[in-house]
Structure formats: structure tokens, C-alpha cells
Amino acid sequence: MAMAMAGLNAISCSTVSKFLFAYSLLFVVFFLPAFTSASNTLLPGEPLHDGSTIVSLGRIFELGFFSPGSSTGRYVGIWYHNFSTFTVLWVANRESPVPDRSGSFAIAADGNLVVLDGRNGVLWSSNASSLSPNASTAEILDTGNFVLNNSGKVAWQSFDNPGNTYLPGMKIGLDLVTNVNQVFTSWRSEDDPSPGNFTLGMAPDMSTQIFIWENGKPRWRSGRWNGQVFIGIQDMVPTYIYGFKLSDFAREKKMYFYYTEFNSSHRYVLGPDGVERHLILNDDAQGWHQYWAQPILECEIYNRCGNYATCSDKGNSSECRCLKGFVPQSTPEWLAGNRTGGCVRRMPLQCERSNGSATGVGGKPDGFYLMQGVKLPDFSDWVAGSNNDSQCRNTCMKNCSCRAYSYIEGMGCFIWGRELADIHLFSSSGNDMYLRLAGSEFNDDKGLAGYAIAVIAVSAVVLLVGCVFLLWKCKRRMEAFFRRKMNRQENLVDRSGSVGHPSTTFYAENDIHEQGKSDVPLFNFRIIEEATTNFSPSNLLGEGGFGPVYKGVLPEGQEIAVKRLSQSSGQGMEEFKNEVILIAKLQHRNLVRLLGFCIQREDKILVYEYMPNRSLDAFLFDQSRKHLLNWKTRISIIEGIARGLLYLHRDSRLRVIHRDLKASNILLDEEMNPKISDFGMARIFGSDGNESTTKRVVGTYGYMSPEYAMQGLFSVKSDVYSFGVLLIEIVSGIRNSTYNHPQLSLNLLAYAWKLWNEDDVMELVDPCIRDKCSIREVSRCIIVGLLCIQDRANDRPTMSSVMLMLESENCVHPMPRQPTFAGEMSQSETDSTSFDQKLISANASITILTGR
Ligand SMILES: *[C@@H]1O[C@H](CO)[C@@H](O)[C@H](O)[C@H]1NC(C)=O
Ligand SMILES: *[C@@H]1O[C@H](CO)[C@@H](O)[C@H](O)[C@H]1NC(C)=O
Ligand SMILES: *[C@@H]1O[C@H](CO)[C@@H](O)[C@H](O)[C@H]1NC(C)=O
Ligand SMILES: *[C@@H]1O[C@H](CO)[C@@H](O)[C@H](O)[C@H]1NC(C)=O
Ligand SMILES: *[C@@H]1O[C@H](CO)[C@@H](O)[C@H](O)[C@H]1NC(C)=O
Ligand SMILES: *[C@@H]1O[C@H](CO)[C@@H](O)[C@H](O)[C@H]1NC(C)=O
Ligand SMILES: *[C@@H]1O[C@H](CO)[C@@H](O)[C@H](O)[C@H]1NC(C)=O
Numbered sequence: 001m002a003m004a005m006a007g008l009n010a011i012s013c014s015t016v017s018k019f020l021f022a023y024s025l026l027f028v029v030f031f032l033p034a035f036t037s038a039s040n041t042l043l044p045g046e047p048l049h050d051g052s053t054i055v056s057l058g059r060i061f062e063l064g065f066f067s068p069g070s071s072t073g074r075y076v077g078i079w080y081h082n083f084s085t086f087t088v089l090w091v092a093n094r095e096s097p098v099p100d101r102s103g104s105f106a107i108a109a110d111g112n113l114v115v116l117d118g119r120n121g122v123l124w125s126s127n128a129s130s131l132s133p134n135a136s137t138a139e140i141l142d143t144g145n146f147v148l149n150n151s152g153k154v155a156w157q158s159f160d161n162p163g164n165t166y167l168p169g170m171k172i173g174l175d176l177v178t179n180v181n182q183v184f185t186s187w188r189s190e191d192d193p194s195p196g197n198f199t200l201g202m203a204p205d206m207s208t209q210i211f212i213w214e215n216g217k218p219r220w221r222s223g224r225w226n227g228q229v230f231i232g233i234q235d236m237v238p239t240y241i242y243g244f245k246l247s248d249f250a251r252e253k254k255m256y257f258y259y260t261e262f263n264s265s266h267r268y269v270l271g272p273d274g275v276e277r278h279l280i281l282n283d284d285a286q287g288w289h290q291y292w293a294q295p296i297l298e299c300e301i302y303n304r305c306g307n308y309a310t311c312s313d314k315g316n317s318s319e320c321r322c323l324k325g326f327v328p329q330s331t332p333e334w335l336a337g338n339r340t341g342g343c344v345r346r347m348p349l350q351c352e353r354s355n356g357s358a359t360g361v362g363g364k365p366d367g368f369y370l371m372q373g374v375k376l377p378d379f380s381d382w383v384a385g386s387n388n389d390s391q392c393r394n395t396c397m398k399n400c401s402c403r404a405y406s407y408i409e410g411m412g413c414f415i416w417g418r419e420l421a422d423i424h425l426f427s428s429s430g431n432d433m434y435l436r437l438a439g440s441e442f443n444d445d446k447g448l449a450g451y452a453i454a455v456i457a458v459s460a461v462v463l464l465v466g467c468v469f470l471l472w473k474c475k476r477r478m479e480a481f482f483r484r485k486m487n488r489q490e491n492l493v494d495r496s497g498s499v500g501h502p503s504t505t506f507y508a509e510n511d512i513h514e515q516g517k518s519d520v521p522l523f524n525f526r527i528i529e530e531a532t533t534n535f536s537p538s539n540l541l542g543e544g545g546f547g548p549v550y551k552g553v554l555p556e557g558q559e560i561a562v563k564r565l566s567q568s569s570g571q572g573m574e575e576f577k578n579e580v581i582l583i584a585k586l587q588h589r590n591l592v593r594l595l596g597f598c599i600q601r602e603d604k605i606l607v608y609e610y611m612p613n614r615s616l617d618a619f620l621f622d623q624s625r626k627h628l629l630n631w632k633t634r635i636s637i638i639e640g641i642a643r644g645l646l647y648l649h650r651d652s653r654l655r656v657i658h659r660d661l662k663a664s665n666i667l668l669d670e671e672m673n674p675k676i677s678d679f680g681m682a683r684i685f686g687s688d689g690n691e692s693t694t695k696r697v698v699g700t701y702g703y704m705s706p707e708y709a710m711q712g713l714f715s716v717k718s719d720v721y722s723f724g725v726l727l728i729e730i731v732s733g734i735r736n737s738t739y740n741h742p743q744l745s746l747n748l749l750a751y752a753w754k755l756w757n758e759d760d761v762m763e764l765v766d767p768c769i770r771d772k773c774s775i776r777e778v779s780r781c782i783i784v785g786l787l788c789i790q791d792r793a794n795d796r797p798t799m800s801s802v803m804l805m806l807e808s809e810n811c812v813h814p815m816p817r818q819p820t821f822a823g824e825m826s827q828s829e830t831d832s833t834s835f836d837q838k839l840i841s842a843n844a845s846i847t848i849l850t851g852r
Contacts, residue, residue: 039054040054040055040056040057040139040140040141041054041137041138041139041140042054042105042106042107042113042137042138042139043107043137044107044111044134044136044137045107046106047104047105047106047107047116048063048064048104048105048106049103049104050064050065050074050098050101050102050103050104051064051065051101052064054140055081055140056081056140056141056142056144057141057142058142059081059082060080060081060142060144060264061078061079061080061081061089061140061141061142061143061144062078062079062080062081062140063076063077063078063105063140063146064076064077064105065077065098065101065103065105066079066086066088068088068187068190068191068192068193069189069190069191070191071097071191071192072099073097073098073099074097074098074099074100074101074103075091075092075093075094075097075098075193076091076092076093076103076105076115076124077089077090077091077092077193078090078140078144078146078158083286084286084287085287087288088193089144089163089165089167089267090144090146090158090162090163090165091163091193092105092113092115092124092158093115093123093124094163094187094193094194094195095194095195096115096123096124097123098115098117098118098123099117100118102117102118103115103116103117103118103123104116107136107137107138107148108122108125109133109134110131110133111128111131111132111133111134111135111136111150111155112125112126112127112128112131112136112148112156113125113126113138113148113156114126126148126155126156126161127156128148128150128155128156131150131155132150132151135150135151136148136149136150136155137149142264143159143167143168143169143262143264144158144159144167144169144264145157145158145159145167145169146158159171159172160172160182162182162183162184162185163184163185163187163193164184164185164186164187164193164269164270164271165184165267165268165269165270166184166267166268166269167264167266167267168258168259168261168262168263168264168266168267169258169259169262170256170258171247171254171256171258172184172201172256173201173202173247173254173255173256173257174201174202174203174204174206174254174255174256175253175254176206176249176253176254176255177253177254179204181201181202181204182201183199183200183201183213184199184200184201184270185198185199185200185270186198186199186200186270186271186272186274187271187272188272189272190272196272197214197215197274198212198213198214198219198270198272198274199212199213199216199270200212200213200270200276201213202255202256202257203221206249206255207224207380208224208225208246208255209221209222209223209224209225209230209232209378210222210230210257210276212270212274212276212294212295214274218302218303218378218422219274219295219301219302220274220276220294220295220300220301220302221302221378221422222294223375223376224376224380224411225246225257226408226410226411227246227410227411228709231375231376231408231411231431232375232376232424233292233294234375234424234426234427234428234429234430235426235428235429236292237711244257244258244259245257245258245259245260264281265280265281266278266279266280266281267279267288274295275293275294275295275296276293276294277290277292277293278290278291278292278293279291297313297318298311298313298316298317298318299311299312299313299318299424299425300424302421302422303378303421303422304318304320304339304422304424305318305320305321305339305342305423306320306329306339306340306341306342306343306421307342307343307419307420307421308322308323308326308342308343308344308345308419308420309321309322309323309326309339309342309343309423310323310371310374310423310424310425311423311424311425312424312425312427313425313427320339322343323343323371323420323423323435324369324371324435324437324441325345325346325347325369325435325437325438325441326343326344326345326346327343327344327346328341328342328343328344329341329342329343329344342419346441347437347438347440347441348438349366349400349436349437349438350363350364350365350366350438350439351366351400352400363438363439363440364438364439364440364442365439366397366436366437366438366439367436367437367438367439367441367442368393368396368405368434368435368436368437369434369435369436369437369441369442370432370433370434370435371432371433371434371435372430372432373425373426373427373428373429373430373431373432374423374424374425374426374430374431374432374433375422375423375424375425375426375430375431376406376414376423376431376433377404377416377420377421377422377423377433378421378422379416379417379418379419379421380406380414380415380416381414381415381416381417382411382412382413382414383395383412383413383414383415384412386407386412386413387412387413387621388407388542388543388664389407389543390540390542390543391413392405392406392407392412392413392414392415393405393407393434393543395413395415396415396434396436397436399415399417401417402415402416402417402436403416403417403418403419403420403435403436404416404420404433404434404435404436405433405434405436406431406432406433406434408431409662409702410702420435520580520583520584520594520596520597521595521596521597522596522597522598522599523596523597523598523605523607524598525598525600525603525605527554527555528552528562528598528605528607530555531552531553531554531555531560531562532550532551532552532562535548535550535562535564536550539551539552541561541614542614542615547563547564547565548563548564549561549562549563549564550562550564551610552607552610559610559612560595560607560608560609560610561607561608561609561610561611562605562606562607562608563605563606563607563608564603564604564605565603565604565605565606576597576604576606576680578679578680578681578682579594579606579678579679579680579682580594580597580606582654582656582679582682583679585652585653585654586647586648586652586653586654586656586679588643588644588647588648588652589673589675590640590641590643590644590647590673590674590675590676591644591647591648591675591676591677592608592609592611592667592675592676592677593608593609593675594606594607594608595607595608595609608677611667611668611669611675612669612670613667613668613669613670613672614667614668615663615664615665615666615667615668615677616637616663616664616666616667616668616674616730617662617663617664617666617735619668620663620729620730620733621663621733621734621735626733626766626768627768627769629672629730629733629769630769630772631765631769631772631773631777633672634730634731634769635777635781636672636673637666637668637672637674637730638727638730638781638806639803639806639807640673640674640675641661641666641674641676641723641726642723642799642802642803642806643803644674644675644676645658645661645676645719645720645723645799646799646800646802646803648676648682648719649716649719649798649799650798650799650800656679656682656683657682657683657714657715657716657718657719658676658679658681658682658719658722659681659682659683659714659718659719660678660680660681660682660703660722661676661703661719661722661723661726662702662703662722662725662726663726663729663730663735665677665678666726683714702725702735702736703721703722703725703726703736704718704721704722705717705718705721705722705793706721706791707793708721713793715793716798716799717793717794717796717798718793719799720788720796720797720798720799720802721788721789721793721796723788723799723802724784724785724786724787724788724789724796725748725749725785725788725789727781727784727785727788728748728749728752728764728782728785728786728789729748731764731765731766731778731781731782731785732748732752732764732765732766733766733768734748734766735748736748736749749789749819750819751764752764752782752785752786753786753816753818753819755782756782756783756786756816761775761778761779761782762775762778764778764782765778780805780806781806783805783813783816784797784802784805784806784813786816786819787802787805787813787814787816788802789819790816790817790819791817791819791820792817795817
């Protein structure tokens with residue numbers, strides 16, 4: 001017992017002394033640099049010896065000698081001062097460490113920075129040319145930049161000579177004049193800062209993508225920048241509140257990403273494993289959390305499955321499949337897991353068989369197959385002047401080398417004229433792409449069709465037996481029923497819903513009636529076919545988000561619009577039910593009216609009242625038709641939309657958030673009255689109107705509020721935001737987000753803000769109506785618009801205040817706050833056009849096709 005006590009005593013004694021010793025050491029370690037690093041500047045003739053450091057004025061960054069990991073070599077580097085984990089951001093002598101602690105860092109006689117070993121041998125030099133001797137000083141800044149000044153000019157800086165870390169404030173990228181592409185280079189390992197196998201930089205073809213290369217070969221690709229996120233990074237949440245942006249490359253002649261404000265909370269590191277990590281400082285400022293990292297999944301590796309194949313994530317591994325209509329180039333190699341050959345087309349395209357002419361000899365014309373939720377393939381060309389899906393489709397159809405197209409709202413039309421490489425099927429989000437296939441690829445599902453026929457035959461027999469049984473059971477009632485039915489001739493709208501329909505119809509319809517207690521009429525498929533002459537292309541009105549819309553005429557002469565939800569659209573049924581159930585309960589003169597629906601096997605059809613003037617965007621953004629919307633009409637359209645929205649938010653039985661308000665969803669009747677349409681995304685909310693969240697962020701970039709785009713939070717105030725954007729579009733006749741602008745930011749809103757601040761609101765008004773409107777009304781509208789697009793949902797007015805402000809002559813209104821979400825202003829359009837011309841001649845891949 002006593003021995004044990006003594007032992008314990010001994011232990012605690014030695015622990016204490018060890019602790020004291022460690023403490024004094026610590027003291028020395030922390031104290032010494034503090035003493036020797038009073039400065040943030042390196043002067044000629046005062047070299048920095050191993051053991052001392054210099055620290056930036058705000059005490060954020062520190063420069064000195066260090067040894068990474070288990071290495072014993074000494075390197076000059078920059079790290080965070082006073083940070084719990086030692087994090088190196090930049091290294092000078094990456095390839096030539098000082099072998100011992102006798103090294104120094106100095107300004108040499110020629111004015112350059114040098115790392116010297118113990119015998120004054122030069123291990124590294126900043127190599128700047130034409131310096132004046134004895135005129136250099138060097139300084140570590142609070143941005144983490146180490147700058148060599150010579151005769152008052154920046155002669156060299158670490159931000160122009162990147163290592164493996166991107167820090168806010170850097171402008172590393174592609175120089176469009178010299179064609180020099182600056183890249184980041186990974187370390188060889190955690191212990192060795194010499195250049196590793198991985199580099200990271202801007203795509204040299206100016207496609208606004210970021211690449212990681214391994215020994216010069218692509219290893220990862222971010223996808224294009226859409227102004228807020230890289231569309232090839234799954235579920236990437238925008239950080240533009242902190243201002244991550246693409247440079248105004250047309251003006252600066254340099255393409256790079258940057259932060260509008262310096263923010264030392266962010267860094268991006270290319271690890272020795274070839275993974276790029278975006279790290280953000282924790283709230284306690286003592287650690288980092290990973291915001292995103294790429295590539296992690298197998299499918300994120302560039303072209304993992306080869307050309308014309310998709311890669312889907314299967315837990316930690318991946319599954320490769322040829323695209324529809326494609327087969328492995330070499331089946332044995334494919335089965336052995338060798339994807340280098342990729343897949344090849346099974347049936348040649350008709351335009352290829354007919355030697356390039358689109359209207360070929362015989363055979364079915366080529367068609368497009370919809371692929372959803374994809375990381376769009378590499379090598380896309382942007383097409384100017386294609387402003388909707390069907391124009392984009394036409395561009396692709398007319399050009400035999402076009403293999404696929406994708407129309408992205410807010411970015412525009414992209415076509416692929418080369419092999420389709422690096423297609424990752426996302427498990428959520430992603431884009432739609434239409435793949436061009438020979439016409440014969442679209443009806444080769446014989447096995448499936450046979451199966452379907454068998455199922456239908458069996459259900460018919462079951463139904464028949466059931467009917468016979470019923471007939472026998474209640475013969476008289478049925479006889480009476482049929483007699484009545486025969487007498488009534490052919491019934492247009494069949495409300496009975498249970499007799500004489502194929503079983504599929506019966507169930508789906510039942511489903512809808514049950515869920516919504518809806519009393520929307522059910523249309524007979526045959527009637528719809530007749531009304532639209534078999535969905536003839538000549539009756540096509542346009543292409544909505546979920547399928548084509550046709551014009552039709554019912555036998556009695558009523559004109560209708562028929563939306564046929566595309567069969568391949570997997571999400572169709574959910575949106576379909578949603579729309580039928582919702583809209584049936586909503587009745588307002590500014591909402592489009594649903595006349596009925598129809599379900600026939602795969603076909604899901606919605607029947608609306610016909611709007612002769614189609615949608616608002618067809619007028620507003622069309623040079624030849626925009627003058628038809630005079631100022632009075634525009635005001636009444638704005639007020640109509642506001643009334644419709646107020647009804648949805650406050651006055652309807654359900655209280656609905658629309659979630660996808662935009663110009664193409666506003667239809668116009670013969671008197672130009674606006675009607676809100678497309679309730680596929682709408683949600684009913686509780687009476688408290690609280691914010692809800694959704695994992696699936698749907699909607700349209702440019703109209704999405706910051707909280708919705710970034711966090712999936714939606715509330716009535718997200719609709720208010722979209723309304724504000726729409727209002728400014730209606731006044732200005734400019735689309736909020738088009739890809740036309742080199743900066744790709746949401747410039748219309750920032751432009752509106754700028755003009756309002758400069759008291760120059762008339763400048764924002766569409767030039768074709770500018771001389772016929774009153775400045776009072778214009779100002780009132782623009783203020784309401786600016787109030788609606790404020791960053792914080794709470795700052796935005798409700799729709800009832802919006803109505804008040806729009807209608808009253810002298811209403812007091814709060815001052816709008818500047819929308820930071822909207823992005824920065826950029827230089828005039830004319831500059832960019834002339835520059836784009838130069839880009840074409842410079843053989844860039846942003847193809848500008850202007851011809852019709
Ligand atoms: C500086 O120039 C020398 C000789 O031209 C070269 O060997 C060295 O790699 C250069 N150093 C840097 C940091 O560019
Ligand atoms: C630079 O300074 C050193 C030391 O002060 C001096 O010896 C040398 O002559 C100066 N050189 C020039 C070009 O002024
Ligand atoms: C870099 O690539 C080369 C060639 O592919 C390879 O031999 C070497 O092991 C790689 N180095 C590292 C650190 O991965
Ligand atoms: C810097 O970034 C952090 C984290 O992303 C953010 O909370 C902070 O507001 C940003 N600071 C500035 C000045 O933008
Ligand atoms: C993979 O297949 C290609 C042809 O598709 C062949 O040239 C290559 O040698 C194969 N690689 C391996 C490792 O088998
Ligand atoms: C296609 O055109 C090429 C030359 O343009 C010609 O040599 C070839 O015979 C044509 N093929 C067919 C099937 O018409
Ligand atoms: C067809 O598309 C390719 C690929 O985008 C493009 O290079 C070519 O110029 C287009 N041809 C025509 C006639 O537009």
C-alpha cells in the first residue's frame with residue numbers, strides 16, 4: 001500500500017516537472033519569434049535567418065523557415081500566424097531545401113529575393129528581371145501575399161507564383177493575350193513540397209471550367225460556371241454572398257476566379273492525392289471544415305467510363321453503362337473492365353446515312369432522347385441566339401455533327417460536336433441533355449411492348465369477367481345506365497370515371513380523386529387526339545419544362561392548350577398530380593384555368609384554356625414584338641401578376657407558394673391579361689407561412705432567391721423575390737440572366753440598382769417605350785422591384801404591401817438595401833461583342849452562331 005502511494009507520488013512529481021519543463025520550452029518557442037519578428041518587412045542587407053520570422057501587420061500571416069511533416073529539410077514558407085494547426089500556404093524553395101538550419105532569406109544585390117544556404121549559395125531566386133539594385137523591399141501583407149517592391153513598383157509577388165493553395169485575393173488564371181495558363185501544383189507528399197503530379201487551373205479552351213490534370217492528362221472537371229455554381233459539381237451550393245466570381249475576362253483579357261472581398265476564412269488546397277478541397281474557417285477560428293472536395297467518388301474521375309458512356313455511383317464504387325443506342329466498342333475489353341475504348345453508336349444517324357443532308361433519303365428522321373440529372377459532357381459549344389429549348393433543338397437537328405444539345409435556363413443553348421466524354425449521372429440535381437439518335441432507336445422496345453400488351457390483355461379479361469358478373473348481378477341498373485348513356489350521344493367529358501377505361505387510367509385517376517378530392521373533369525384520350533390532330537407538330541405551341549404544349553380545338557369549337565408530359569420524364573407523375581390537385585382548387589382571373597386532364601398509359605395530359613397571346617417572354621424579349629407591350633400594358637401586366645400572387649399567398653383556400661415564377665410562366669389572353677401558369681412545383685403551406693426546406697432545389701437560376709438557391713429554404717418571400725426580378729424584366733425588356741454577358745453574373749438587377757442610385761431610372765426602361773411613360777410610375781415600379789429583390793427575406797415586402805405600393809400615388813416605402821446577390825456591374829455590352837469576335841478568330845471553343 002505504502003509502496004503504491006510512494007510510486008504515485010513519484011509519478012505526479014515527475015509529471016509536474018515535465019509539465020513545467022514543457023511549459024518553459026513553449027514559452028521560449030512562442031516568445032522567441034515574438035521578439036525577433038517585430039517587423040513585417042524584409043530590407044536589403046538585413047537577411048532573415050532560420051529561426052526568425054516576419055508577421056503581417058494584422059498578425060494574420062507569418063513568413064519564415066519550417067520543415068514539413070517528418071522532413072528535416074528547411075523551407076521558406078508562409079503560414080497562419082498563431083493558429084492551432086500549422087498550415088503552410090506557400091513555399092519559396094519548393095525543390096531545393098536548405099539541408100540544415102544555417103539558411104537565410106534575403107534581398108540580393110540585384111534586388112531579387114533569394115534563399116541562401118549556410119555558404120551563401122543561392123537555392124532559390126524570385127528571378128524578376130530589370131530591377132534597380134539597392135531599391136527593393138519586401139513585405140508580408142494581411143492577405144497572405146508576399147510582395148517585392150522595387151523603386152515603388154511591384155516587381156514580384158507570391159500571389160502570382162502559386163503553389164498548392166488558392167487564397168482569396170489571388171488572380172491566377174488564363175492570360176488571353178499571351179495564352180499563358182497559370183496553374184496550381186500539388187506537393188509530392190505531405191513531407192515534400194516539391195511539385196507533385198497534379199496541377200489545377202482554368203480550362204485553356206475558355207469554357208469557364210476548372211480542371212485538375214494528372215501529369216498533364218485531365219483528371220477532374222468542374223463543369224461550366226453558371227454565374228453562381230459549377231454545374232458539374234453535384235449539389236454545389238453557391239457562396240456568392242462572399243463573392244466568388246468569374247473575372248470580367250473580356251475587359252481584363254484574363255480569365256480567373258476571384259473573391260470580390262478579401263476573406264481569410266477561405267482557402268482551396270490541391271492535395272498530394274490530387275483532390276481539391278475548399279476549406280472554411282470554423283466559427284471558433286481554430287480549425288477548418290471542408291466545404292467541398294473533388295474528385296472523391298469514382299465517377300468524379302474524368303471520363304471514368306469512357307466516351308458515350310454514363311457513370312453512376314454505387315456506394316464507394318461505380319457502374320458504367322453505354323448511352324442508349326450505343327454499345328461497347330470492344331465487348332471483351334468492356335467486360336474485363338477496360339473502358340478506354342468507350343462505346344460506339346449502334347445505328348448510324350439518318351443524317352449521316354444521307355451524306356450530311358438533314359432531310360435524308362428514306363428512313364425515320366433522327367430523334368432526341370432525354371437524359372436527366374447528368375453532369376453535362378465535356379467539349380460543349382455555346383450557341384448564341386437560341387433562346388429556348390426548341391430553337392436549341394432545331395440548331396442541333398440542322399447540324400449533322402451535333403450529337404446532343406442542352407438548353408439551360410439562364411445560360412442558354414449548348415451543343416456537342418465532338419465525342420461525348422465524362423458523363424456522370426448525378427443522384428440529385430444535374431442538367432437535362434438531349435441525345436441525338438437514329439429514329440429507329442425509339443421503338444425497339446419490343447420485349448417491353450409485348451409485356452405491356454400481355455398485361456393489358458389479362459386486365460381486359462379480368463375486367464370483362466368482372467363486368468359480366470356485375471351485369472348478371474345488377475342487370476337492370478346497368479341496362480338503364482347504358483340506355484341513358486347511348487341517348488346522350490358521345491360524351492365529351494366523362495365524369496363517371498369507373499366504367500370502360502383501361503385499368504391504368506382507373507387507378508391513376510382514382511389516386512388523384514382520392515388525394516385531392518378533385519373535381520377536375522377527365523378527358524377521353526381519343527378526344528384529345530382528335531382535337532390536336534394526333535399531336536401534330538403543326539399544332540405545337542411550345543416546349544414547357546415537362547413536355548410539349550399543343551393547341552387543340554374541341555368538337556364544339558372551344559380552343560384548348562394541351563400539355564403532354566414527356567414520357568421519359570421520371571418526375572412527371574408527381575408534378576402532374578400536384579398540378580391537377582392544386583389548380584382545381586384555385587380560381588382567379590390571373591391564374592390559368594385547368595379544363596381537365598387525361599391519363600392514358602404513359603401519357604399524362606393537362607388541358608388548359610387556350611391563351612392566344614402565349615407567354616410573356618415571347619413578347620418581352622423579342623425585338624420585333626416588344627413594342628406591342630406599351631407602358632400601360634406593362635403596368636397592367638405587373639398588377640395582374642401581383643394580384644394573382646396575392647391570391648395564391650393570402651386569399652386562396654389553400655395558400656400556395658408557386659416556386660417557379662418567371663416570364664415564360666406568365667400567359668397572356670387576347671386582351672393581354674396575365675395569367676400565372678405551371679403549378680408543377682408549387683407547394684401548399686400552413687397558415688403560419690413559415691419557411692420550409694426542400695432537398696430538391698427546383699426552379700430557374702436568375703429568379704431564385706438567395707435563401708432558396710443556397711439553402712433550399714422557400715417561403716412566400718421567395719415568390720416575392722421572383723416577382724421583383726420579373727417586374728424589373730418587364731420594365732426593362734431585358735432578360736435577367738443570359739449567357740451573353742462575359743461575366744455571367746446577374747447584371748440586370750445590379751444595373752437597376754445602379755441606375756436607381758444615380759437617379760437615372762428612365763435609362764432602365766425599355767427604349768422602345770421610354771418616351772411614352774411617366775417617370776413617377778417608373779420610379780414607383782423600380783422601387784417596388786428593388787424592395788422585392790433584397791437579399792434578406794425579412795426585408796422584402798409581402799404581396800399585399802406590394803399591391804398597396806403599386807396602386808397608391810404617394811405611398812411611403814422603405815429604402816431598399818443593395819442586393820449583393822445580384823452581383824457586380826460590368827462594362828458595356830458593345831465592348832464584349834467586339835471582343836467576342838476576336839475570340840472566334842482566336843479559335844476558342846465558345847462558338848458564336850448568329851445565322852438563322
Ligand atoms: C530562376 O532562373 C534560374 C535560371 O534561369 C532557374 O534555374 C530557376 O529555376 C529559376 N527560379 C525560379 C523560382 O523561377
Ligand atoms: C548598394 O549598397 C551597397 C551597400 O550599401 C553598396 O556597397 C553598393 O555600392 C550599392 N550599389 C549601388 C548600385 O548603389
Ligand atoms: C507520378 O507519376 C509518375 C508517372 O505516372 C509515377 O511513376 C509516380 O509514382 C507518381 N508520383 C506520385 C507521387 O504519385
Ligand atoms: C468570410 O467568409 C465567412 C465564412 O464563409 C463568412 O461568414 C464571412 O461573412 C465572410 N466575410 C466577409 C467579409 O465576406
Ligand atoms: C484497353 O482496350 C484498348 C482498346 O479498346 C486497348 O488498346 C488497350 O490495350 C486495353 N488496355 C488494357 C490494359 O487492356
Ligand atoms: C457521300 O459523299 C461523298 C463525297 O462527298 C461521296 O464520295 C460518296 O459517294 C457519297 N455517299 C453516298 C452514299 O452518297
Ligand atoms: C455544326 O456544329 C459544329 C460543332 O458545334 C460546329 O463546329 C459547326 O460549325 C456547325 N456547323 C454549322 C453549319 O453550323
